[in-house]
Amino acid sequence: xxxxxxxxxxxxxxxxxxxxxxxxxxxxxxxxxxxxxxxxxxxxxxxxxxxxxxxxxxxxxxxxxxxxxxxxxxxxxxxxxxxxxxxxxxxxxxxxxxxxxxxxxxxxxxxxxxxxxxxxxxxxxxxxxxxxxxxxxxxxxxxxxxxxxxxxxxxxxxxxxxxxxxxxxxxxxxxxxxxxxxxxxxxxxxxxxxxxxxxxxxxxxxxxxxxxxxxxxxxxxxxxxxxxxxxxxxxxxxxxxxxxxxxxxxxxxxxxxxxxxxxxxxxxxxxxxxxxxxxxxxxxxxxxxxxxxxxxxxxxxxxxxxxxxxxxxxxxxxxxxxxxxxxxxxxxxxxxxxxxxxxxxxxxxxxxxxxxxxxxxxxxxx
Amino acid sequence: xxxxxxxxxxxxxxxxxxxxxxxxxxxxxxxxxxxxxxxxxxxxxxxxxxxxxxxxxxxxxxxxxxxxxxxxxxxxxxxxxxxxxxxxxxxxxxxxxxxxxxxxxxxxxxxxxxxxxxxxxxxxxxxxxxxxxxxxxxxxxxxxxxxxxxxxxxxxxxxxxxxxxxxxxxxxxxxxxxxxxxxxxxxxxxxxxxxxxxxxxxxxxxxxxxxxxxxxxxxxxxxxxxxxxxxxxxxxxxxxxxxxxxxxxxxxxxxxxxxxxxxxxxxxxxxxxxxxxxxxxxxxxxxxxxxxxxxxxxxxxxxxxxxxxxxxxxxxxxxxxxxxxxxxxxxxxxxxxxxxxxxxxxxxxxxxxxxxxxxxxxxxxx
Numbered sequence: 001x002x003x004x005x006x007x008x009x010x011x012x013x014x015x016x017x018x019x020x021x022x023x024x025x026x027x028x029x030x031x032x033x034x035x036x037x038x039x040x041x042x043x044x045x046x047x048x049x050x051x052x053x054x055x056x057x058x059x060x061x062x063x064x065x066x067x068x069x070x071x072x073x074x075x076x077x078x079x080x081x082x083x084x085x086x087x088x089x090x091x092x093x094x095x096x097x098x099x100x101x102x103x104x105x106x107x108x109x110x111x112x113x114x115x116x117x118x119x120x121x122x123x124x125x126x127x128x129x130x131x132x133x134x135x136x137x138x139x140x141x142x143x144x145x146x147x148x149x150x151x152x153x154x155x156x157x158x159x160x161x162x163x164x165x166x167x168x169x170x171x172x173x174x175x176x177x178x179x180x181x182x183x184x185x186x187x188x189x190x191x192x193x194x195x196x197x198x199x200x201x202x203x204x205x206x207x208x209x210x211x212x213x214x215x216x217x218x219x220x221x222x223x224x225x226x227x228x229x230x231x232x233x234x235x236x237x238x239x240x241x242x243x244x245x246x247x248x249x250x251x252x253x254x255x256x257x258x259x260x261x262x263x264x265x266x267x268x269x270x271x272x273x274x275x276x277x278x279x280x281x282x283x284x285x286x287x288x289x290x291x292x293x294x295x296x297x298x299x300x301x302x303x304x305x306x307x308x309x310x311x312x313x314x315x316x317x318x319x320x321x322x323x324x325x326x327x328x329x330x331x332x333x334x335x336x337x338x339x340x341x342x343x344x345x346x347x348x349x350x351x352x353x354x355x356x357x358x359x360x361x362x363x364x365x366x
Numbered sequence: 367x368x369x370x371x372x373x374x375x376x377x378x379x380x381x382x383x384x385x386x387x388x389x390x391x392x393x394x395x396x397x398x399x400x401x402x403x404x405x406x407x408x409x410x411x412x413x414x415x416x417x418x419x420x421x422x423x424x425x426x427x428x429x430x431x432x433x434x435x436x437x438x439x440x441x442x443x444x445x446x447x448x449x450x451x452x453x454x455x456x457x458x459x460x461x462x463x464x465x466x467x468x469x470x471x472x473x474x475x476x477x478x479x480x481x482x483x484x485x486x487x488x489x490x491x492x493x494x495x496x497x498x499x500x501x502x503x504x505x506x507x508x509x510x511x512x513x514x515x516x517x518x519x520x521x522x523x524x525x526x527x528x529x530x531x532x533x534x535x536x537x538x539x540x541x542x543x544x545x546x547x548x549x550x551x552x553x554x555x556x557x558x559x560x561x562x563x564x565x566x567x568x569x570x571x572x573x574x575x576x577x578x579x580x581x582x583x584x585x586x587x588x589x590x591x592x593x594x595x596x597x598x599x600x601x602x603x604x605x606x607x608x609x610x611x612x613x614x615x616x617x618x619x620x621x622x623x624x625x626x627x628x629x630x631x632x633x634x635x636x637x638x639x640x641x642x643x644x645x646x647x648x649x650x651x652x653x654x655x656x657x658x659x660x661x662x663x664x665x666x667x668x669x670x671x672x673x674x675x676x677x678x679x680x681x682x683x684x685x686x687x688x689x690x691x692x693x694x695x696x697x698x699x700x701x702x703x704x705x706x707x708x709x710x711x712x713x714x715x716x717x718x719x720x721x722x723x724x725x726x727x728x729x730x731x732x
Contacts, residue, residue, distance in 0.1 A: 009424060009612075029420035039412045042621060046408035053589045054395040058375060083449055083593075086616035117613045223419045225620035227449075246375075247483045250452035253619030254591035255408060 007113065007317065007336045014321055015330040022328045023357045025347040028160065028304050030222035032278060034263070035271050038221055041262030045255050056254045058246040060230070064261045071264075072204055072213070074232050080242055081230050083252050085190045085216035088231035089154075090118050091241045092212040095233070096152035096184035097124050098240070106145055106153040108137055110161055110337035112188075115154050124151065130340055135162025135298065139173030143180075150183045158191040158200060161307055161337050161346045163300020168201035175203060178210040184237075185211040190229075193220045193272045196280050197301035209234040217260050219304075221267070222275070226256040279304065282349040289358030293366035307334065307344045310365045315344045327360040373479065373683065373702045380687055381696040388694045389723045391713040394526065394670050396588035398644060400629070401637050404587055407628030411621050422620045424612040426596070430627045434596055437630075438570055438579070444598050446608055449618050451556045451595035454580035455520075456484050457607045458597050461578070462518035462550035463490050464606070472511055472519040474503055476527055476703035478554075481520050490517065496706055501528025501664065505539030509546075516549045524557040524566060527673055527703050527712045529666020534567035541569060544576040550603075551577040556595075559586045559638045562646050563667035575600040583626050585670075587633070588641070592622040645670065648715040655724030659732040673700065673710045676731045681710045693726040 008027050015022045045052070059065065060081025069076040082088040093105065093115075105119045109128040119126050129145045131137050142153060155174060157166040166174075171187070178185035187203035192215060203211045216229030233241055283299065286306050290297040296309040313319055315334030323345075324330045334344035347357070374393050381388045411418070425431065426447025435442040448454040459471065459481075471485045475494040485492050495511045497503050508519060521540060523532040532540075537553070544551035553569035558581060569577045582595030599607055649665065652672050656663040662675040679685055681700030689711075690696045700710035717723070 027421065029417075031417070033416050034419055042408055042412035046405045046412070050399050050588060051395075051397070053400055053591050055393065055590045083615045083619070084617075087614055090614045114613065114616075121610065121613050222416060224421045225419050225617070227615070227617065227619040244487065247480065247487050248453055248456045248614065249449045249593070250480075251450075251591070251593065253449070253593040253622045255621050255625070256619045259621070 007333065011320060011330060011332060015324050018324050018328070020325070020328050022324055022330050023351055023353045023360070024330050025349070025351060025357060026330050026332055028219065028348050029224050029350055030219060031350045031352060032222050032275055034222045035267040037266035038223065038259050038263035041259030042255065044262065045258045053254065056251050056257060058251045059242050060252060061254070061257045061261060064257050067261060067264050068230055072232055074204065075235070078232050078235060078238055079230055080233065080238065080245055081228065081252050081257060082245065083229070083249055084218055084227040085188060085214050085229040086114065087245070087249065088214035088216065088229045089114070089186065089188055091244055092184070092186045092214055092231050093118050093124070093152055093154070094122055094244055095212070095237050095241045096186065097122050099151065099184070101182050102147070102149035102151045104147070104149045104151060106142065106150055108155060109339060110341045112156055112160050113336050128338065131162060131164065135159055135164030137164070137166060137170060139170055139177060142174060143177050146177050146181050146183065148181060150181050152184045152186055153178055154186045154188065156188040158195055158302025160191065160303050161305045161341070163298050163303050163305055165195055165197050165200050165301040167199055168205065171201045171203050172206050175206040175208045175211050179208060183210065187211060187213050189213055189215045190219050191303040194276060194279060194304065195302040196276060196283070200302060204232060209236060212237065217264070220272070221260065221263050226260065227253065228256050228260045279349060282354045285355050286347065286349060286358045289355070289362045293362035295365060304348050304350055306347050306349060307341060308347065308361070309344045313365070315342055320345065327364050329357045329360050373699065377683070377686060377696060377698060381690050384690050384694070386691070386694050388690055388696050389717055389719045389726070390696050391715070391717060391723060392696050392698055394585065394714050395590050395716055396585060397716045397718060398588050398641055400588045401633040403632035404589065404625050404629035407625030408621065410628065411624045419620065422617050422623060424617045425608050426618060427620070427623045427627060430623050433627060433630050438598055440570065440598050441601070444601060444604055446597050446599065446604065446611055447618050447623060448595045448597060448611065449615055450584055450593040451554060451580050451582035452480065453611070453615065454582065454595045454597035455480065455552065455554055457610055458550070458552045458578040458580055459484050459490070459518055459520070460488055460610055461599070461603050461607045462552065463488050465517065465550070467548050468513070468515035468517045470513070470515045470517060472508065472516055474521060475705060476707045478522055478526050479702050494704065497528060497530065501525055501530030503530070503532060503536060505536055505543060508540060509543050512543050512547050512549065514547060516547050518550045518552055519544055520552045520554070522554040524561055524668025526557065526669050527671045527707070529664050529669050529671055531561055531563050531566050531667040533565055534571065537567045537569050538572050541572040541574045541577050545574060549576065553577060553579050555579055555581045556585050557669040560642060560645060560670065561668040562642060562649070566668060570598065575602060578603065583630070586638070587626065587629050592626065593619060594622050594626045645715060648720045651721050652713065652715060652724045655721070655728045659728035661731060670714050670716055671712050672715060673707060673712050674727070675710045679731070681708055686711065693730050695723045695726050
């Protein structure tokens with residue numbers, strides 16, 4: 001079996017091995033600080049009794065599930081703490097496919113490349129619905145693509161790579177399409193704390209037995225390496241997802257869960273506000289330089305990414321590698337996100353050197 | 367789809383809710399201390415730069431893979447760091463089944479209940495080979511059960527629940543059977559640091575492209591909740607297992623991996639020796655009391671468990687629950703481990719109250 005291994009690791013390796021200074025804008029690793037309570041939580045944990053070092057409940061520390069449930073306005077029995085949103089999405093897609101409503105997974109184009117990879121792993125087939133130029137998803141196009149063979153619709157808002165934030169109406173319509181075919185809407189909301197537009201609407205805002213929401217603290221608390229995420233299931237779908245989680249992973253890592261619980265409890269909204277402001281400034285800086293260079297570019301409403309198109313320089317892996325060698329700026333090839341953005345490059349604004357990167361790009365292409 | 371959810375969690379929940387003092391001998395959670403270097407590693411990690419809080423390499427921190435590779439005498443490219451041995455076993459069984467050599471998984475009876483659960487999850491079928499009364503596995507019986515439909519043979523040494531440690535000759539023969547049918551021998555060796563007999567032989571001692579070894583530090587370092595395990599694959603099988611790992615979990619939890627690396631580097635063999643001595647003393651105490659009570663029992667050569675059979679008291683879930691209510695001793699029903707041990711109860715010697723538990727059992731059944 002061949003999987004579509006995401007290209008991230010390939011590009012990162014290339015950048016690390018390059019024989020020059022490279023500004024890393026490949027992957028969505030925040031470069032800002034996690035909350036201080038997170039570090040404090042780890043120190044506290046290190047001194048606990050050894051019984052606290054043993055298996056946590058399979059579906060996550062009870063208090064962490066309660067904290068998440070309270071924040072999301074759901075019942076704690078619906079919450080499964082996972083090894084990051086990666087596992088949460090896997091569990092959700094598996095759960096959708098094993099309902100035997102169909103074997104097709106509707107994805108967007110452009111798409112976050114792990115979704116097609118998971119679809120293939122799970123034996124599902126893929127159908128892509130094109131997002132608009134502005135990254136928005138037209139629910140009518142989703143409706144046209146849906147059929148009785150649709151098991152699952154996977155969306156991501158705020159969106160990687162387009163930066164689109166879907167309005168409440170879109171979310172409501174997407175849930176409606178899922179209900180029409182008794183399929184599952186899977187809404188991956190890992191960038192929910194990086195909505196720069198104020199228009200973010202969680203799928204949890206629409207009551208339904210046909211939607212699963214996944215999220216994580218990887219971006220929220222700037223700790224992608226801790227691997228603490230979660231899925232919120234409808235009551236009827238939770239138990240078997242928990243069994244799959246148990247049979248694959250037994251449980252998630254307890255030191256990480258403990259520290260995250262502390263951080264969630266003690267971190268002020270000002271922490272998130274400051275991160276959004278930092279990101280908004282970087283968007284200004286970066287898009288300003290792209291504008292000056294005469295490039296086409298996206299202006300994200302949320303998430304970490306700007307896409308850019310340079311005349312005569314399509315978004316191939318080859319061109320990404322050439323850019324690393326020539327000017328020391330590492331992005332991601334647009335073709336990694338599907339056919340529609342193959343002329344584009346994606347840059348993650350997770351480096352203090354955004355301005356320098358923009359200048360290098362402006363000089364190269366301006 | 368129905369999975370065979372292990373009964374551990376059910377029994378533990380029953381024990382916690384019981385209206386009396388209960389000695390917990392259900393699950394294999396060590397009650398001894400982790401090495402001090404483990405705690406120190408967590409404290410160190412809490413103070414690192416925030417870049418160290420981001421995604422580790424998908425297959426594990428490079429230095430951790432190198433440490434494991436050096437200890438096991440394999441190439442680091444063969445090592446995948448997983449979310450505990452649970453995920454390692456899942457990846458190994460998945461890898462065996464997707465080779466399309468057959469859909470059958472050979473398991474032992476008695477069996478660790480997660481193996482049949484994973485087999486079902488992966489769409490494989492099961493065939494059981496009975497272990498002897500003493501827990502030893504006769505490779506000839508395995509050979510008789512094997513066929514061209516065999517994709518995988520799963521063994522566990524030192525064994526949970528029997529306490530058997532398979533000698534080198536058994537391991538060599540099991541690898542030979544796997545090679546005869548181009549199947550995979552999966553050897554789960556999580557109790558390798560708890561061999562009380564001095565006869566433990568890893569499957570890695572037999573060179574072959576047909577064996578995968580899984581292990582973890584959960585028992586070795588008394589940290590079942592950290593979820594750090596690993597699988598050692600033949601070179602040809604490693605890449606696709608790493609893809610599956612990446613597509614499901616992205617990576618393992620970094621604080622846990624960091625602390626484990628510190629602990630592996632700095633922990634003296636005396637730490638493991640002391641744990642084995644503690645376990646050996648508990649075996650003496652517990653089996654002595656069972657002897658006095660006139661019960662049949664196993665005397666483990668390794669791992670954490672003693673099985674006991676009391677006249678007229680079969681190892682059903684009902685009887686386990688009654689024992690919790692009546693005398694406050696919580697074990698596991700033998701029937702959870704397969705038909706052959708359905709008359710037996712399993713007790714995990716991971717409590718300082720082993721002597722008290724033995725006295726309660728002696729009083730109840732003596």
